[in-house]
Amino acid sequence: MHQCKICETWIYCDNLKHVCPPKWKVWDEEIDYELDIYAIDEEEAVTKFAEEWDQDDHSLLQGDHVVVTVKSSEGVETKWKATGEAEPTYYATKIFATETKEDK
Numbered sequence: 001m002h003q004c005k006i007c008e009t010w011i012y013c014d015n016l017k018h019v020c021p022p023k024w025k026v027w028d029e030e031i032d033y034e035l036d037i038y039a040i041d042e043e044e045a046v047t048k049f050a051e052e053w054d055q056d057d058h059s060l061l062q063g064d065h066v067v068v069t070v071k072s073s074e075g076v077e078t079k080w081k082a083t084g085e086a087e088p089t090y091y092a093t094k095i096f097a098t099e100t101k102e103d104k
């Protein structure tokens with residue numbers, strides 16, 4: 001398995017010829033933040049942008065949203081609103097009697 005140096009997609013089989021998805025320009029005018037993103041469509045480009053944008057404070061996961069413009073390689077611009085949602089994950093670890101004794 002290797003990663004495409006251009007679009008960063010993970011390629012599982014070396015025999016298959018990889019074709020990069022289209023490149024989109026996505027930006028947030030308010031904070032002057034722009035990224036070139038490889039994605040199958042505009043929606044995927046916006047969600048990838050939102051993931052990058054949200055890395056520091058995770059405000060999108062707390063109900064905030066961001067308005068961005070997406071530009072295709074043909075120069076067509078569309079506006080999108082992006083937000084996020086964090087899915088809770090629960091874990092269970094069995095505690096054996098011997099471990100309980102050691103803890104005390």
Ligand SMILES: [Zn+2]
Binds near residue numbers: 006021
């Ligand atoms: Zn690629």
